[in-house]
Amino acid sequence: MPELPEVETTRRGLVARVLDARIERAIVRNRALRWPVSTGLEAAIAGARIDAIERRAKYLLFACERRGHLLVHLGMSGRLWLVANDEPPAIHDHVDIVLATGFSIRLRDPRRFGAVLWLPAGAPVHPLLASLGPEPLTAAFDAPYLYRVLRGRSAAIKLVLMDSHVVAGVGNIYANEALFEARINPRTSASRLGPARCARLVEAVRTILARAIEAGGSSLRDYVAADGKLGSFQDTFNVYGRDGLPCVRCGAPVRAIWQGNRSTWYCVRCQRA
DNA sequence: ACGCCCTCCTGTTGGC
DNA sequence: TGCCAACAGGAGGGCG
Incomplete structure (x- = not known):
């Protein structure tokens, strides 16, 4: 699976291409990832603008205006990349974030150890994030x-x-x-x-x-x-x-x-x- | 709290 | 060629 450098490379590639893009809708073809993808996810992010893409450990966090954050973890076999909106999905292409730019952020994860979670604004810090140690590339790790x-x-x-x-x-x-x-x-x-x-x-x-x-x-x-x-x-x-x-x-x-x-x-x- | 092991799932590879 | 076991970038959870 992707470790920190792979997730960071993914983040940078997405920042260059989808920052400020408007999310038209989400397509979830398989909700059975590491944890079930919540059925409210589609409604939560539809119409939101991607204001920032952050990384914490191996988690990617898409800031969706004031609504909250979309958390994505790639598990062992996940990849996240951009495809044209009309690109047909292959097996294991579980989630598409369809953007108004004509491109979609696509998640493919054959082993399904990855995760897609919705973190609403104002909720307590998610337990997955709350207990993490320091980022290795910051001064806190000395x-x-x-x-x-x-x-x-x-x-x-x-x-x-x-x-x-x-x-x-x-x-x-x-x-x-x-x-x-x-x-x-x-x-x-x-x-x-x-x-x-x-x-x-x-x-x-x-x-x-x-x-x-x-x-x-x-x-x-x-x-x-x-x-x-x-x-x-x-x-x-x-x-x-x-x-x-x-x-x-x-x-x-x-x-x-x-x-x-x-x-x-x-x-x-x-x-x- | 820590250490250790198991678990989730599918695809690929290597040995026979 | 086919079958089967081993192994793969993660990490939470249960147990002692």
């Missing part, structure tokens, strides 16, 4: 913060880094790549990272995410940007998916292990501890 949080966590650093309550938006690809960048073993207990390694990890997460956004994200299977273009960060993976290949830094083999039902890759020499 070494003292990370050190403070990790002290109380005995689980493996890779798993903690992927916990959105610790830091928002870091998924499997970028957790692997950031730990390589910071030369930290993914199995190391988070509580064993001192201030210096926390500082390195903060910088690594920022660097990797910024580079990935520059590259338009990573396209492995499903992901495309709002304009249909593929990302290219997958071409510069240092460890992700590189089981048995030589480390680009030292030549030692990259090893694959399992952590929490997810794949992890790391260099057996560069990331010894």
Whole structure:
């Protein structure tokens, strides 16, 4: 699924094309996503102007005038892009936001782990958003913060880094790549990272995410940007998916292990501890 | 509160 | 070629 860089790339592509556009109507072909798409969604957004498109963690938030926000999460297999209004839907094209510009924002999500929720203005902050950790590319995510949080966590650093309550938006690809960048073993207990390694990890997460956004994200299977273009960060993976290949830094083999039902890759020499 | 495991769903890939 | 198991970018929920 799209992680932070893919969602951010999607956001930027949409901002360039649909900001200030008027929503004519919504078409929901399948309401059975991660949570049911509310039956009131169509009426809630019909006729509204898209005033802003924001991102929090891996959530996209479309500001619909004073009415509220349309929240979209892409799950594991979601993509959100623009099609002409008369483009016929394919299987798994569950939602269209039909715009007055002649284009529609289309959501395709074969696995249906994604979400489309309506957040009315004035409602309390949605629980999904309320408990998120800081954005990794803001000043709130710094070494003292990370050190403070990790002290109380005995689980493996890779798993903690992927916990959105610790830091928002870091998924499997970028957790692997950031730990390589910071030369930290993914199995190391988070509580064993001192201030210096926390500082390195903060910088690594920022660097990797910024580079990935520059590259338009990573396209492995499903992901495309709002304009249909593929990302290219997958071409510069240092460890992700590189089981048995030589480390680009030292030549030692990259090893694959399992952590929490997810794949992890790391260099057996560069990331010894 | 935390750690660990399971779950939702479909498509693709690789081994036999 | 076909069948089947394993695996895939997420993350909430239940349990101990």
